[in-house]
Amino acid sequence: MNILKFIESFTDDSLMNSTGSRRDSFSHFGNIGKNLALASIPFGLSALTNKAFAKDITATPATPIGALQFALTLEYLENEFYAMALDSGVIPASENGGRDLKVFQQIADHESDHVKFLIAGLGGTMSPNFVPKPTFDFTVGGAFDPFHDYPTFLALAQAFEDTGVRAYKGQAANLITTPDLLTAALQIHSVEARHASEVRRLRGLKGWISNAERGAGMPAATQAVYDGEGVTMQAGFNTATAFGAAAGSEAYDEPLTTQQVVDIANIFIV
Amino acid sequence: MKNEVKIHEVDPSLNSRRSFLKLSGLTLVTTGLVLAGCSDNDDNNNMEDTSLPGVRNGVFDLGSGDFGVLTYAYALEQLEADFYTKVVNSTNFNTIFNDTERQVLTDLYHHEVVHRDFFKAALTGALPDPSSQLLPSLAFNYGSLNFNSRTEVLATAKALEDTGVAAYNGAGKLIKTADYLLLAGKIVSVEARHASAIRSLINPNSKDFAGDDIVNMSTGLDDAKDPSKILPIAAGFITTKFTAKYLP
Numbered sequence: 001m002n003i004l005k006f007i008e009s010f011t012d013d014s015l016m017n018s019t020g021s022r023r024d025s026f027s028h029f030g031n032i033g034k035n036l037a038l039a040s041i042p043f044g045l046s047a048l049t050n051k052a053f054a055k056d057i058t059a060t061p062a063t064p065i066g067a068l069q070f071a072l073t074l075e076y077l078e079n080e081f082y083a084m085a086l087d088s089g090v091i092p093a094s095e096n097g098g099r100d101l102k103v104f105q106q107i108a109d110h111e112s113d114h115v116k117f118l119i120a121g122l123g124g125t126m127s128p129n130f131v132p133k134p135t136f137d138f139t140v141g142g143a144f145d146p147f148h149d150y151p152t153f154l155a156l157a158q159a160f161e162d163t164g165v166r167a168y169k170g171q172a173a174n175l176i177t178t179p180d181l182l183t184a185a186l187q188i189h190s191v192e193a194r195h196a197s198e199v200r201r202l203r204g205l206k207g208w209i210s211n212a213e214r215g216a217g218m219p220a221a222t223q224a225v226y227d228g229e230g231v232t233m234q235a236g237f238n239t240a241t242a243f244g245a246a247a248g249s250e251a252y253d254e255p256l257t258t259q260q261v262v263d264i265a266n267i268f269i270v
Numbered sequence: 271m272k273n274e275v276k277i278h279e280v281d282p283s284l285n286s287r288r289s290f291l292k293l294s295g296l297t298l299v300t301t302g303l304v305l306a307g308c309s310d311n312d313d314n315n316n317m318e319d320t321s322l323p324g325v326r327n328g329v330f331d332l333g334s335g336d337f338g339v340l341t342y343a344y345a346l347e348q349l350e351a352d353f354y355t356k357v358v359n360s361t362n363f364n365t366i367f368n369d370t371e372r373q374v375l376t377d378l379y380h381h382e383v384v385h386r387d388f389f390k391a392a393l394t395g396a397l398p399d400p401s402s403q404l405l406p407s408l409a410f411n412y413g414s415l416n417f418n419s420r421t422e423v424l425a426t427a428k429a430l431e432d433t434g435v436a437a438y439n440g441a442g443k444l445i446k447t448a449d450y451l452l453l454a455g456k457i458v459s460v461e462a463r464h465a466s467a468i469r470s471l472i473n474p475n476s477k478d479f480a481g482d483d484i485v486n487m488s489t490g491l492d493d494a495k496d497p498s499k500i501l502p503i504a505a506g507f508i509t510t511k512f513t514a515k516y517l518p
Contacts (some may be wrong), residue, residue, distance in 0.1 A: 097475035106477035113490030169455045172442070176451055179443035186439045186458065187491035191480055193462035194492070198470055198479040206377065207467040208460060235453060237391045239384050247380035252456040253463075 056266045057134060059258045064181050065122070067174040069131045070258060071185065072118040074167055076133040077265055078160055079115045081146075082108035084138065085157075088147035100202060104157075107195050114188055121184065137270045154203050155218055159225050161196035162209065163256065163264055166225075168192060170255035193253070208250040225264065229254050320516040324403045332405070332497075334516035336450050337397065339441045341405050342497055342517060343454065344389035346437055349504055350430055351386040352410045354379035357427070360417035367420060374467050378427070381464070385457055392453075408510040424472050431465035432484055432493065433503050434458075439494035444517070462492070 057073055060066035085091055086108055093101050122129040138146050138156065146153040168189035175182035197207030205215040212230035214222050232240040232248045239248030256264075323333040323341040332341045357363065358379045367375060390404070397403040416422050438458035445451045466479040485492055497517040 099475040102475065102477050103479065106480060109487075110480065110485060110490040113486075113488065117489050117491070165459045169452070169459065172451050172455045173448040176446070176448055182451075183439065183443050183494050184491060186442045186455070187489075187494050189455070190435050190439055190458055190462035190492040191485050191490060193459035194466035194480040194485070197463035197466035201467060201470055206373075207463045207470075208377065208381070234388055234456070235392050235449070236395065237388045239388065242384055242387060243380040247377065248384055250377065251381035251384040251460055253459040254456065255452065 055134065055269065057262055057269060059262050062174045062258070064175050064178040065129050067171040067185065068118055068122050068181065069129065070171060070261070071168065071188070072115065072122065072131055073134065074164060074261070074265065075111055075114040075118055077136060077268060078164065079108070079111040080133070080136050081138055081156070081160060082111055084147055085153055090147050090150050090153050092150065103198055103202060107157075107161075107199075110191055110195070114191075117184070117188075121181065134269045136268050138268055140267055151217065154199065155222070158196070158199045158203060158205075158215070158218065159222050159264075161192060161199050163225050163261060164192040165189065165196050165253055166229075166256040167261040169253060170257055170261065172255075206250070209253065210246040211249050224260075228256075322398070322403055323405060326513075326515075330405060330512040332512065332514040332517060333403075334444075336445055336447050337393075337403075338514070338517050339444045339454075340389060340393055340396075340450065342441065342501075342514065343438070343457075344386070344393060344405050345408060345508070345512070346434060346500070346504060347382060347386040347389055348405075348408050349410065349507055350382040350434060351379075352408075353412075353426065353430060353507070354382050356412070356417055357423055360423075362418040366418060371420075371424075371471055374471060375423075375427070378431075378464055378468075381460060405512070406510065408508050408512075410507050411509045412507055424468060427468045428465065428472060429503075431461055431468055433495075433500060434461040435465055436493035436495040437497070437500040439492060440496050440500070 060070040082104055085104065091101050091104050119125060119130065122131075124130065138144060144152055144156065146156050168185055171185060172182065172189075175185055200215065201207050203215070203217060209215075209226060209229045212223075212226045212228065214220075214226045230245070230249045231252065231254055232238060232245050234252055239251055242248070321333055321335040321337055323331065323337055325331070332338050332345070354375065357375055363372065363375075393404055394400040412426075415426060435458060438454055438461065442451060442454060442458075445454060465484075469478040469481065472478065497514050501514055
């Protein structure tokens with residue numbers, strides 16, 4: 001019932017008492033800017049984090065280089081998340097015929113490749129366009145336990161992959177002037193979608209997103225990752241007409257803006 | 271001749287005035303589907319406008335540019351939609367597939383029909399003269415494919431979905447209008463989700479959902495193919511003749 005504990009940690013009582021000290025929480029509520037941002041931040045956890053000391057990433061410019069820098073930061077996050085999970089032993093090695101471990105080893109390989117590919121695309125680590133890896137805290141100040149609690153790991157993996165798909169989609173227009181970069185980004189984008197589908201299916205969900213549903217077992221606080229996915233009008237065409245809104249919305253994935261993704265990523269950056 | 275799909279028969283329903291009129295009744299909102307590339311035609315009567323789809327030398331050609339790419343996508347979505355329609359209507363659908371498989375295949379049927387109908391409606395709304403420029407409803411022939419064979423259906427679905435992903439990935443760079451690029455992007459990730467799920471049904475306890483046969487092992491990049499590489503694959507099933515002389 002770890003997932004219940006996970007959800008319970010979002011209640012006010014445990015927010016004040018279990019994770020992070022009361023004093024920290026109060027001091028952050030005093031931070032008006034951060035407090036205002038709460039509404040838009042998925043997981044609703046900014047009050048639990050040491051955001052007063054955070055080195056937040058900021059939105060990249062709407063240029064091809066900016067899009068690659070943005071993509072690299074997301075790939076850093078995914079790469080480190082899966083590498084730490086594999087090191088931690090949280091992923092069961094023998095269940096489902098070893099399926100879970102094989103799946104996450106493959107995903108980890110791809111994210112590692114994506115990091116290398118994007119660094120090379122930006123001209124290498126000595127290039128002025130290079131952006132270094134931020135410092136991540138996947139426990140978000142102790143609120144999450146993804147490397148000891150497998151359901152929490154799976155829930156975060158789903159959130160990261162579904163976010164990744166939406167994030168790359170939101171960058172496509174920034175790459176329209178650079179066809180080769182656009183193609184490479186599309187080639188990463190579809191791999192993230194393959195990952196998202198498999199992680200969702202490992203969790204007993206459909207591989208695609210129905211309406212704006214986060215899916216069973218996902219904490220309510222992840223809802224912002226899925227908000228806006230329920231669109232059923234595409235260029236004036238009602239996709240719900242033939243088979244209903246769920247099927248119509250599943251047939252299309254929606255983009256996230258750079259700022260929306262930055263807000264999600266910053267929760268895990270210290 | 272470049273990118274010519276083999277002829278078996280020509281669909282007689284081509285350009286059915288009735289179906290065109292029915293679509294016009296949809297009163298499409300065409301915001302974001304502003305037509306591109308045909309405003310200057312009157313000044314260039316001596317130049318053939320290759321951007322518009324339509325019959326050239328007696329054969330329907332997909333054209334080039336945004337309309338060409340969208341029409342190309344419409345052709346591929348027609349194929350996928352037709353395939354899954356036949357799958358879910360096959361006589362043994364309920365016995366050869368388990369609950370999970372039926373759910374996946376039914377969802378894919380829904381999604382692909384929505385994609386096909388979307389392109390038909392969007393192109394009808396955006397093309398200057400859809401009655402002559404909208405790709406007709408294509409005819410298909412699956413040869414010896416046994417729709418009552420789980421193995422054959424899933425293998426074909428895998429091929430179609432992987433091909434769809436590679437097709438969209440390869441065509442993205444040909445799109446000049448950001449709104450169209452985003453629409454293609456909204457669809458391609460769903461095709462990739464499909465490909466992953468079908469691969470996972472075929473070989474669940476494995477890394478095949480994003481296997482080394484499709485995702486490059488050193489770059490982590492999915493496949494991307496030009497239309498000239500995709501259409502010969504699709505031509506195995508499409509019997510209506512059309513050409514794509516102006517797409518790479």
